[in-house]
Amino acid sequence: MAEALVRHVVTFGRVLREAGMEVGPGRLADALAGLDLIDITRQEDVYWVLRQSLVSRQEDLELFDRAFRAWFLRAPTAPLARRDELQVVRLERKAGERKGREAATGEEGEEAALGWSPDELLRHKDFAELDREELEQVTKLMAEMARRRPTRRSRRLRRRSRRLRRHHRGRELDMRRLMRASLATGGDAVERAFRQRVHVPRKLVVICDVSGSMEAYSRALVLFLHALVRSGRGVETFAFGTRLTRLTSELRGRDPEQALQAAARRVVDWSGGTRIGASLKAFNDEWGRRALTRGAVVLIVSDGWEREDATLVGREMARLARQAYAVIWVNPLKGHPDYQPLAGGMRAALPYVDRFLAGHNLVSLEELAEVLSGIERRHAA
């Protein structure tokens, strides 16, 4: 193959990598081997060969198409996203705000004198009021909490799988083992061997509101869940504002905080407002239909303020509840003593919610962890 073409393709791979796609040397080798097999003057065929060897997720197709247009067709195109979305700009609190907050801490300081340790204070502090340092401390506390939890029976709701494992009091015969043991006794099974079904963690689907004031709570909750389930395996995470986006793969391995902030920029319009109903519909249409929700525990984090018609929220919650094993709604506003679920969206959703929790500080997240380890269907709180 012409060396120029090889260089061209390798550079194209780098462009894709910089845009955030995973393009390893193996994929590049496949692309080149593929191009060797076809007539490279046919642009359409070149497109398919590159796409099929370099892309492995539907989510990346749009990005690939834009890169292909820009690189091979020299067409003007919008800048390749994803990477620049990850450049994080952190908003610093204004000085005045900070002072006000310190005054508040002063008040709580009195409580500390009455026997509250600094950690204990932090555990009761509303997530939205944490500053940078405190957030870091809280993250550490979360990790500690997760470590303290009993690991042997990992504290997550489990369900019976169809998989079998050797067990001395199981219910199904372990025929392979039995047969071997029977050899010695001429075909009589003197010793018996059994297998039993294993229990596996239930899938956990998190759908969190990252618009405006909700972002701080969603961030804390996602960090918490990831600390709790360690690897993040079996947790599917979605973020929404005016639109919905899937975060599962972004949260794996990378800095979850950055991933959430990037998501917020993608799904929140500056015009403000949250479209809970439309976002839930998008979720049900795309992911519920593919049975992602079936048998899962679904956790929704939102204050329930719907910008548009609340009846859509009710309808989509009904669809969601039909498929899920249980639905938990976390609303930080519930942490305030005189909160009433009056917001239209929240009222419409409540009939389909099994557990309604606060989740505005560490203590309430501990409660959530407790609930997650033992929730059963249909008992609205």
Add this chain to the structure above:
Amino acid sequence: MEIGSIDAMERALREAGYLPDRGLATALFLSLKLEKPLLLEGEAGVGKTEAAKALARVLGARLIRLQCYEGLDVAHAVYEWNYSRQLLHIRAAQEGTVSEEELFGPEFLIRRPLLEAIESPDRVVLLIDEIDRADEEFEAFLLEVLSDFQITIPEIGTISAADRKPAVILTSNRTRELHDALKRRCLYHWIGHPTLEREVEIVKLKVPGVPERLAEQAARFVQRLRRLELAKPPGVAETIDWTQALAALGRQELDAEIVEQTLGSVLKYHEDLLAVRDETLLELVEEARAAR
């Protein structure tokens, strides 16, 4: 049959009764030539499984299908020992001793799809359907099999297909993200819904003798449905079933009444049926009937 180019693949698939778009023909061609498994994703009903069957017809090869489900294990995917035969064999030997090698020999082996595909002396097409339904542990196991095309049975040894690798097609509905390692092994193709022209062509192929006008109108109607926000947009499979029903009823073209009566074979969800009725339905029928 040897396939030398994308054009040849396209032609062969057509002759085998499957109308691919250029992308799918390219994907199948590459997968054969590079000897790499092909991962197919796409909405329900776009013909993922059909593509594997068509490939088998093209190659004149046997199709071996492994349908995945939660809890699928080695005993059901690869092999199992025939315990009742083993037991009878021990009994029949009476006082004579039975050695372990004898008992765990090839004649007592029940071959499941993966072993069958690896062991087959002829080339086969191995379809691993809905891989996303299997457990992650199974996926890891599968990764091993797909890397070196060999299976080890402790009692017998290693069985390898290195010199006649099966053509492997995997399908997924994306209910969960597959491991990157598995994806790296595979070429990837996303099958979208077909264009109007191609859908008409598919309907005419699959419903022999269908009136030209009916095929066109039905395809156009379904294409319009896909643009609505439905819980489950209909796939090509639905278009075919529906047109088949309409043709069986002796229809020459669509009208509001017959569409209303038969829409249940296109839309499978109650809320979708509720969303498409009255004016919406009339409008769609009118648009479908309007000449190009």
